[in-house]
Each structure stands twice: as structure tokens, then as C-alpha cells.
Amino acid sequence: MSKSIRRVEQAAKAAGLTIEVRRMGESTRTAEEAAQQCGCDVAQIVKSLIFQGKESGRLVLFLVAGNNRLDTTRAAALAGEALERADPRLIRERTGFAIGGVAPIGHLEPITAFADETLLGFKVVWAAAGAHDAVFSAEPRALLDAAGAQVAALAA
Numbered sequence: 001m002s003k004s005i006r007r008v009e010q011a012a013k014a015a016g017l018t019i020e021v022r023r024m025g026e027s028t029r030t031a032e033e034a035a036q037q038c039g040c041d042v043a044q045i046v047k048s049l050i051f052q053g054k055e056s057g058r059l060v061l062f063l064v065a066g067n068n069r070l071d072t073t074r075a076a077a078l079a080g081e082a083l084e085r086a087d088p089r090l091i092r093e094r095t096g097f098a099i100g101g102v103a104p105i106g107h108l109e110p111i112t113a114f115a116d117e118t119l120l121g122f123k124v125v126w127a128a129a130g131a132h133d134a135v136f137s138a139e140p141r142a143l144l145d146a147a148g149a150q151v152a153a154l155a156a
């Protein structure tokens with residue numbers, strides 16, 4: 001099993017979250033693909049979007065429901081600075097995950113995180129588990145707590 005997936009499993013365990021990572025054998029790179037593979041609504045897919053502070057250079061994680069677009073003005077207000085999309089190589093270096101498999105937990109370094117409040121409306125949500133065909137399900141409150149995410153209105 002990949003190191004990245006193992007890191008997700010270990011982070012979940014450390015946070016008291018029981019997860020079972022599923023390798024789908026097909027791409028789950030996008031929210032739509034993940035929803036198709038999981039047999040769930042796209043709104044139940046947790047997108048893990050990584051932005052970078054223009055001043056500080058620090059990475060910020062936004063957990064957004066698969067059917068929503070991140071309101072970047074609100075995102076910047078929450079982060080306390082202007083943001084830009086993080087470069088895929090930087091994301092890989094600092095989180096240990098490649099785009100399409102970025103998980104909400106298990107990053108190489110601690111990361112400030114915010115979560116879309118609409119995710120809390122579901123019994124179960126699905127998120128990437130560190131590879132482009134790997135996902136896991138979780139009760140949303142427990143997942144957002146494990147991610148240390150502050151819940152906010154993030155949808156545009």
C-alpha cells in the first residue's frame with residue numbers, strides 16, 4: 001500500500017476516527033468520478049482544496065462539498081490574507097499528496113483547515129485517501145474534527 005494512504009490511515013487512527021480506505025480501481029480524481037465510484041451524491045464528496053497565502057506562503061486547506069464552489073473572497077477573509085491556488089508540486093512537497101488524491105487528514109505538516117458547513121447535513125461523506133483511486137467514508141462531524149477544520153460558510 002502507498003505511503004500516502006498509510007499516512008491517512010494513521011492520522012485517522014490518531015484522531016480516534018475509524019476508517020476503511022477503499023481502492024476503487026478506477027479514477028476518483030474529481031468529485032464527480034469519486035461520487036460515481038462511491039455511489040453517492042456529489043454533494044457528499046469532500047474536496048480538499050489547497051490554497052497558499054500570498055503574503056505568508058503558508059498553505060491553507062478548504063474542505064468543500066463536491067457540488068459547491070469555494071467563495072474565494074470568504075476564503076481569504078478566513079485565512080486573513082489574499083490567497084492563490086497552490087502549485088501542484090508545492091502541494092506534493094508539503095502535504096505528501098498529489099492533486100486528485102489530497103486527503104483532508106494526514107498531511108506531512110500541520111495545516112490550517114476550514115470546512116464547508118453543508119457537509120454537516122449528511123450522515124456520511126467521502127473523501128480522498130491519498131491516491132487517485134482511494135477514498136474513505138466518515139461521519140462528517142468526526143472527519144472535520146479529525147482535520148481540525150473550522151466550519152464556515154464557504155460556498156459561493
Ligand code: 5CA
Pocket residue numbers: 028029030031034045046047048049085086087088099100101102126127128132135
Ligand atoms: N479525489 C477527489 C475527491 S474524493 C479529489 O481529490 N477532488 S478535489 O476536488 O479535492 O481535487 C481536485 C481539485 O484539485 C480540483 O477541484 C482543483 O481544485 C484542484 N486542482 C486541479 N488541478 C490543479 C492544479 N493544476 N493546481 C492546483 N489545483 C488543482
